[in-house]
Amino acid sequence: MLFSERLLSTRKKKKISQDELAKQIGAHAPVIGRYERDEVKPSIETTFKIAKALEVSLDYLTGLSDLELDKGIVDIVTSLQKLNTEDREHIFTTINALVRDAKARNTYA
Secondary structure: OHHHHHHHHHHHHOOOOHHHHHHHHOOOHHHHHHHHOOOOOOOHHHHHHHHHHHOOOHHHHHOOOOOOOOHHHHHHHHHHHOOOHHHHHHHHHHHHHHHHHHHHHHHHO
């Protein structure tokens, strides 16, 4: 049931109609409604297309993760992975320090 609930809530949150989503994945609008009502399960290929169209991970959509990743963050992480090791380590050191400071501020706020 988790897939159907996440599909419906994510689609609505992104303000995409069933018809619009169906067009993006190459399907008919009524089938999106059937997925959302948990009447049928999409194939893995269709699930991938849905995740891509909604800009969420397959893990989130299928319930393997509760973290709905922001596409901008995923793009940054992808860019970081393409950097050489030394540059990546410098950036991670800076990010880790900033995250630590933000957590400390939130703890004592």
